[in-house]
Amino acid sequence: MQQLLAQQLPAALMEKISPLLVEAQQHQQSDWASHMTPTVDNIALLGKLLAGLHHGNLLSAELYPHLMQTREALLADLSLVFEQPHGHFTHGAGYANLEALWWARQQHPERQTVYASSACHYSLHKACELLSLKLELVPVDSQEQMQIERMQQCCEAKPPLAIIANAGTTRAGAIDDINALIELAEHYAAWLHIDAAWGGALAFDEDRKNLLGQIGKADSICIDPHKALQQPRPCGLLFYQHDPGIIDFATDYLHRPPQMRLPGSNGAELFMPLWLSWQYYGQARIAAQIKNRLEQADVFANQLSKLTGWRVLNGKTGIVCFSPDSFQPLPEQSFSEVSINGELMMRTVFSSQHQSAEALLKIVAHGF
Known part of the structure; x- marks a missing residue:
């Protein structure tokens, strides 16, 4: 070079x-x-170059049908891996955590409390501050996993807007008892978001995917391929159960209204490196x-x-x-x-x- x-x-x-x-x-x-x-990864770097050469903006997807098809095909494959029907690319888990809580607040506007472990990522503190939500931290054990009994006590005292599960804490890489947290979220009608920015890569490994629990039952889950899959930044993913729909703001200059998502203008820079890696290596080799x-x-x-x-x-x-x-x-x-x-x-x-x-x-x- x-x-x-x-x-x-x-x-x-x-x-x-x-x-x-x-x-x-x-x-x-x-x-x-x-x-x-x-x-x-070298193939991902070529994908980064290809993204720069293309430079299309998918807010005007009608002008870039091949780019749109490429993105949607990759999302369809990855949605199967993470057992979620919907998803989109983000600039990273910090944005995805904010977006998931934004949607949760729309579902339960009367609630303000978010529960997460004391080992949660600092982006959740920022997200709650931006959304005027109250983040309450639940203690962890010696393995840095959330204490489920303490979480249950918190939910009994005050049903939350959302529960955040860790799938790979930043310090220790710990995974919370996701199945137990899903049950609590269902019982208290709370949004369950999994921050799997780091540990989400386990979903590609059939021998270890069970450590993530029943991820298909979560309301949302995020992963950062630029951390765990050797991709260049920015490359984040947010998957979710329910499509949030389109925005109702004035966007008459666009061919169609944008969806209710945090990213605005975006194109191949968010996914082309991962798409090229996926095409070149295939899922089995990436898992290996x-x-x-x-x-x-x-x-x-x-x-x-x-x-x-x-x-x-x-x-x-x-x-x-x-x-x-x-x-x-x-x-x-x-x-x-x-x-x-x-x-x-x-x-x-x-x-x-x-x-x-x-x-x-x-x-x-x-x-x-």
């Missing part, structure tokens, strides 16, 4: 670009694992890639526990946390510090095919 650019661009500009290219290469390292920033990185996380967790005797927390979504006897400085590109229910732990994230359990175990062995 650097040689190709050097042939086209002035030397002075290349001096500014070169550090960016070097910085980008760190995602290729086998010990790059401190955050949810995977290596972007996910399985491989999750297996690497399992190897790291199992070997670390066996070799050290430390407490090791494997969220089963690709994030592993551990609590060493003493904290020593470790490479920032490989590990980060997190607090799991008040306990300080080290965290590593398996987000792409380049990461190696062996490489990370060697770093731990050298550091301790």
